[in-house]
Amino acid sequence: MGKREHILVPKPRSAFMLVRCSNCNAERVVYSHSSMSIRCRQCNALLVENTGGKAVIHAVEVNRFV
Ligand SMILES: [Zn+2]
Numbered sequence: 001m002g003k004r005e006h007i008l009v010p011k012p013r014s015a016f017m018l019v020r021c022s023n024c025n026a027e028r029v030v031y032s033h034s035s036m037s038i039r040c041r042q043c044n045a046l047l048v049e050n051t052g053g054k055a056v057i058h059a060v061e062v063n064r065f066v
Contacts, residue, residue: 015066019059021045031055044053 005006011034023045030038030048034055038048047059 015064017057017061017065018063019047019057020062021047022058022060028059029065030057030059032057032064 001060016029016032017032018027018029020026021040021043023038024043026040026042028038028041028047032055034048035050037046037050039045040047040059045058047057049056049058
């Protein structure tokens with residue numbers, strides 16, 4: 001076995017995503033690395049939670065725009 005090549009796949013670090021609220025099914029475009037928590041406009045459920053670093057998506061991801 002030869003040496004392992006270190007391949008870095010260029011991944012977009014951030015993206016806009018269309019998410020659907022799992023509570024009321026309202027769709028909303030959010031930023032995946034938002035520095036703020038984002039709540040559903042209709043039912044106020046937490047869609048994106050900022051944890052200080054990476055945002056945690058609580059909603060259902062419908063589409064992603066890179
Ligand atoms: Zn909602």
